[in-house]
Amino acid sequence: MRKVIVANIISLDGRFAGPGGDVMVMPFASGFSEYNAARLRAAETLLLGRTTFEGFRDYWPPIADDEDAPELEREISRLNGAIDKVVVSDSLSADQTGAMAATTRIVRRAHANDAVSALRQGDGRDILIFGSHVLWNDLLANGLVDELHLMVGPGVVGDGVPAFESRPAVGLKLLEARALGDEGLALLRYAVGPERASD
Helix, strand or coil: CCCEEEEEEECCCCEEECHHHCHHHCCCCCCHHHHHHHHHHCEEEEEEEHHHHHHHHHHCHHHHHCCCCCHHHHHHHHHHHHCEEEEECCCCCHHHCHHHHHHEEEECHHHHHHHHHHHHHCCCCEEEEECCHHHHHHHHHCCCCCEEEEEECCCCCCCCEECCCCCCCEEEEEEEEEEECCCCEEEEEEEEEEECCCC
């Protein structure tokens, strides 16, 4: 059975993004790209919502051949291009997948849980979710996330999109806590367990 792993940065005050969904206000720090690259190397499928996919589609493809880009960013570009991608969206069409068309499959929202269940039951490496806040919150609520890898950045956003849409009905068991890089980014890695005991 494959694992569904959510890897996201959040702020100290628990925000997924700033006002208006602006992710560029997040407290990125050294270690973020390195950890994302490691997760991509361990994965076989990238599971994304439409907004995150469109950001990836528009940003990553040209980086692979940009000699001025850092080598790690070029590697992430190559990994993002090569990995199988499943995009959950009711509005995205195949002709909007651009340079990632050959490795991208679109699943409608009504079929997302069944599609993810089937992916989990198959053989292979991890199923990875970057960004895609609405998608992973829904999967978490439906028992379809195996691990949360939260990179807690050294900053307070103050307003914006909370990481969790509601209190999860599942238990969380801490597997690992460590610093990433030397600028205050911390990794908190949790296993998602059975239903949380009632209070």
